[in-house]
Amino acid sequence: MAMRDHEERPERPSQADGTAHLFSALGKQLKVLREHTGMSQRELGRAAHCGEALISSMERGVRTPQPDFLLRVDELLDARGVLAAAADDVREAQAKARTRHPDWYRGYAKLEAEAVELHHYCNQAVHGLLQIEDYARAVFTCRRPLLSEEVIEKRVMDRLARQQIFERWPSPAFTYVLEEVVLQRPIGGKAVHRRQLEHLVRVGSKRNVDLYVLPTSSEEHPNLDSAFNLLTPKGRRQVAYTEAQGHPRLVTDPEEVRLIADRYGSMRGLALSPRESVALIEKMLGER
Numbered sequence: 001m002a003m004r005d006h007e008e009r010p011e012r013p014s015q016a017d018g019t020a021h022l023f024s025a026l027g028k029q030l031k032v033l034r035e036h037t038g039m040s041q042r043e044l045g046r047a048a049h050c051g052e053a054l055i056s057s058m059e060r061g062v063r064t065p066q067p068d069f070l071l072r073v074d075e076l077l078d079a080r081g082v083l084a085a086a087a088d089d090v091r092e093a094q095a096k097a098r099t100r101h102p103d104w105y106r107g108y109a110k111l112e113a114e115a116v117e118l119h120h121y122c123n124q125a126v127h128g129l130l131q132i133e134d135y136a137r138a139v140f141t142c143r144r145p146l147l148s149e150e151v152i153e154k155r156v157m158d159r160l161a162r163q164q165i166f167e168r169w170p171s172p173a174f175t176y177v178l179e180e181v182v183l184q185r186p187i188g189g190k191a192v193h194r195r196q197l198e199h200l201v202r203v204g205s206k207r208n209v210d211l212y213v214l215p216t217s218s219e220e221h222p223n224l225d226s227a228f229n230l231l232t233p234k235g236r237r238q239v240a241y242t243e244a245q246g247h248p249r250l251v252t253d254p255e256e257v258r259l260i261a262d263r264y265g266s267m268r269g270l271a272l273s274p275r276e277s278v279a280l281i282e283k284m285l286g287e288r
Contacts (some may be wrong), residue, residue, distance in 0.1 A: 022093060024061035026070075026086055031059040033077040047076050049169050065165050108241050113165060115172055117232040119264055122178045124227060125187060126196060128159050129166070130176065130203055135196045136160065140190030149239050171208040177267045178230055178277075180216045183284060190288070197285050204278040211273035211278055220267040230261055 002118040024136035032068075034044050040054040048055075048069060057063040067071075067087035072086040112118065120127045125139060136159050140152045147155070165172060183200075204211040214221075233239070240251035240260045252259055272280060 002158050015178075022086075022089060023058075026065050026083070026090075027061040029061045029079075029082060030031065030055075030065065030073070030077075032081070033079050035061075037077050038253060039077075044073070048073050050167065054167060061072065063167070064093075064161070064164055065090065066164060066169075068169055069167065072169075105248065109162065111231050111233050111239060111250075112162065112229075113234050115231040116234050117164075117173045117230075117238075118165075119175045119230040119261075121223065121228050121264060121267060122176060122182050124182065125185070126178070126200070127184060129163055129174075129263075130200060131159065132192070132196050132199050133160060134192045135188050139193060166203075166206070166209075172273070174206075174209045175212065175268070177214055177264065177271055179214050180280075183281060194279070194285065194288055197281050200279050201278055201285070204274065204281070208252045210274040211277045212268050212274060213277040214271040216266055218270050220270055222270075223263040227266075228260055230257070230264060269277070 007255070013077065013111045034041070039047075039058070040052075042052040045052045045055045049072075050069070058065050058069075065083075065086075066091050067077065070083045070090065073079070073267050074081060077083070119127075122130070125131075126135060131139070133156060136156045137152065140147055140155050166174075188196070200211065203209055224240055229241040231239050231241065237252075237254060238257055238261065242249050242251065250266060271277070
């Protein structure tokens with residue numbers, strides 16, 4: 001469903017509820033305070049336990065500063081409470097963002113946001129937490145039955161908002177088992193596909209993220225079934241989440257979760273190591 005040139009583009013959820021202005025203002029304040037102290041983005045990132053790219057994206061209002069980050073950086077930049085005072089507003093904005101998820105998804109989204117370990121098996125597409133914006137938009141645009149432009153935009157921005165979990169500190173531990181075909185499928189076209197692979201290389205270089213590619217040539221496979229997620233919320237037992245043909249399911253029965261976790265462990269054993277997996281993605285980039 002193409003949008004005509006004269007039609008207005010629907011507001012993104014963050015624009016509609018005003019949070020975009022909050023994050024933009026915080027980014028500008030962060031930049032002014034950083035420059036006043038004479039710190040570079042790299043130096044601030046190192047002191048705040050995050051990357052230079054993240055500092056840059058927050059200063060530009062592209063990514064959301066997390067409440068814990070604001071509290072840490074307030075002291076580092078001698079902001080005298082200016083940034084710390086915004087922490088509660090950010091928490092409120094994040095709570096509003098969570099309510100934008102469909103009713104059936106909110107329980108899982110809350111568990112995901114609080115998880116200390118996240119393990120994902122991907123057999124059709126790159127996992128949502130790893131998707132770049134254009135890739136996510138292509139995924140929702142191709143979905144059947146067709147979604148409206150407004151719904152597509154809303155789902156894309158909500159998906160990107162979930163990726164704030166990578167900015168938490170202490171950082172959760174992430175592992176991903178991706179079927180090799182997931183890396184070969186050029187969703188969104190060649191240019192988007194290349195940027196998505198480049199993003200996977202960047203994410204795979206993080207200390208708390210391990211990517212495992214399961215080769216198509218593997219003669220064994222313990223899970224010829226749907227994709228799934230395994231989450232360990234802080235202080236709670238591990239749970240699993242599956243979604244097939246529009247039927248989501250949160251699995252909490254310990255024995256059923258154990259069986260899913262066992263399949264996941266078997267697939268990790270059959271997959272390339274994280275180092276080999278990133279090298280394979282880099283090789284694919286070199287061939288394009």
